[in-house]
Amino acid sequence: MKRDVGRTTRDLRRHNRTSVLTRLYLHGPASRFDLMRATGLSSATVSNVVTGLVGDGLVAEAGLLDSDGGRPRTLLEVRPGFGQVAGVDIGETHVQVGLFDWTLDTLATATYPMDEGRPDPALLAGLVTAGIEEVTAKAGTDSAALLGVGVGVPGAVLPDGRVHAPTLGWSGVPFDGLLRPHIAAPLHLDNCARTLGQAEMWRGAGRGAERAIVALLAVGVGAAVATGSPGGVTSTTSEWGHTVVEKGGAPCRCGSRGCLEAYVGADAILAHHEQQPGAAELRGSGTEQRLAALVADARRPGAAADTVRWAAGYLGVGIANLVNLLSPDRVILSGWVSALLGPEVLPAVREVMDRHVLDYMTGGTVLELGRLGQEAVALGAATLPVHELLTAGGR
Numbered sequence: 476m477k478r479d480v481g482r483t484t485r486d487l488r489r490h491n492r493t494s495v496l497t498r499l500y501l502h503g504p505a506s507r508f509d510l511m512r513a514t515g516l517s518s519a520t521v522s523n524v525v526t527g528l529v530g531d532g533l534v535a536e537a538g539l540l541d542s543d544g545g546r547p548r549t550l551l552e553v554r555p556g557f558g559q560v561a562g563v564d565i566g567e568t569h570v571q572v573g574l575f576d577w578t579l580d581t582l583a584t585a586t587y588p589m590d591e592g593r594p595d596p597a598l599l600a601g602l603v604t605a606g607i608e609e610v611t612a613k614a615g616t617d618s619a620a621l622l623g624v625g626v627g628v629p630g631a632v633l634p635d636g637r638v639h640a641p642t643l644g645w646s647g648v649p650f651d652g653l654l655r656p657h658i659a660a661p662l663h664l665d666n667c668a669r670t671l672g673q674a675e676m677w678r679g680a681g682r683g684a685e686r687a688i689v690a691l692l693a694v695g696v697g698a699a700v701a702t703g704s705p706g707g708v709t710s711t712t713s714e715w716g717h718t719v720v721e722k723g724g725a726p727c728r729c730g731s732r733g734c735l736e737a738y739v740g741a742d743a744i745l746a747h748h749e750q751q752p753g754a755a756e757l758r759g760s761g762t763e764q765r766l767a768a769l770v771a772d773a774r775r776p777g778a779a780a781d782t783v784r785w786a787a788g789y790l791g792v793g794i795a796n797l798v799n800l801l802s803p804d805r806v807i808l809s810g811w812v813s814a815l816l817g818p819e820v821l822p823a824v825r826e827v828m829d830r831h832v833l834d835y836m837t838g839g840t841v842l843e844l845g846r847l848g849q850e851a852v853a854l855g856a857a858t859l860p861v862h863e864l865l866t867a868g869g870r
């Protein structure tokens with residue numbers, strides 16, 4: 476009985492620390508008074524919690540805020556120097572490891588191209604651990620001192636850590652078990668579209684959105700549905716890439732036909748280009764290099780421009796379906812293919828989307844590009860240990 480009371484008090488303290496810390500982490504500097512209003516906690520509780528967070532090095536004072544006529548208020552903010560996290564992007568074409576401070580500013584990155592097709596899980600696990608050592612060495616820190624390591628995979632992660640990733644040819648691969656013996660810090664694995672959604676909501680183009688759809692365009696295509704609230708963000712993944720946009724259409728690697736991924740995935744775009752009469756040979760060896768060459772060629776009229784417009788049409792249809800189904804206030808195109816196609820393709824996608832979205836919804840959804848740059852997916856993975864830290868009240 477006594478132990479239950481102790482546990483309840485501890486839970487309450489942790490809950491209060493999580494509320495204050497999450498508010499500061501997601502929405503930036505605030506005074507004790509702002510924190511009181513945002514969390515609904517009493518002035519005494521906020522003071523206590525803040526004293527604890529400052530003492531633990533998570534939060535620091537950030538100057539004074541004039542309040543009309545009254546005493547100036549002290550602003551508080553999260554302290555980047557509290558600790559560091561690593562995020563790993565297991566793509567279909569590369570492995571990227573990023574080292575970030577826990578507020579998600581990039582400190583160092585390492586990118587390794589990988590064999591496309593069916594990569595060997597043990598080989599990939601080796602690249603991940605080498606990458607973590609490389610980025611921590613670059614930044615002059617110790618990998619064992621990291622707050623945590625997050626790994627984003629292009630597939631589903633089961634509760635026991637096994638990974639199903641059709642684009643990698645993985646079915647039930649015990650990837651967690653391959654990594655864990657070599658990583659001293661707490662390790663978290665999750666679907667990369669879901670974590671990317673979380674990252675765009677926390678630090679990117681999703682900030683302030685109520686319901687954003689974050690599309691991850693790469694070789695595979697996925698989307699996260701991310702919901703923001705004053706208390707935090709939830710992000711769930713969807714198999715958007717395997718919704719059908721053409722009945723009986725192009726074969727998809729999932730075994731079905733006419734899936735969106737079979738039209739707007741990087742391989743699908745390149746394959747379509749090759750079939751165009753008069754298409755020039757694309758320079759470069761890997762998928763990323765060849766798609767970059769295609770986008771460069773598409774700046775003048777010809778087969779490359781036609782291919783990009785063709786893909787933009789399917790992308791517009793896929794987005795319109797999402798909008799009609801979920802009425803998000805924002806749709807964000809993220810991932811390396813979005814970064815390459817960039818602003819040039821947005822007007823064409825928007826035009827097709829507008830043609831298929833119901834009239835009364837058209838004005839309600841903003842379409843834009845992600846703002847997290849080349850490290851977007853690695854940064855998304857890095858939100859996993861940070862989320863864990865926030866949930867634990869910073870302990």
Ligand SMILES: [Zn+2]
Binds near residue numbers: 732736
């Ligand atoms: Zn499919």
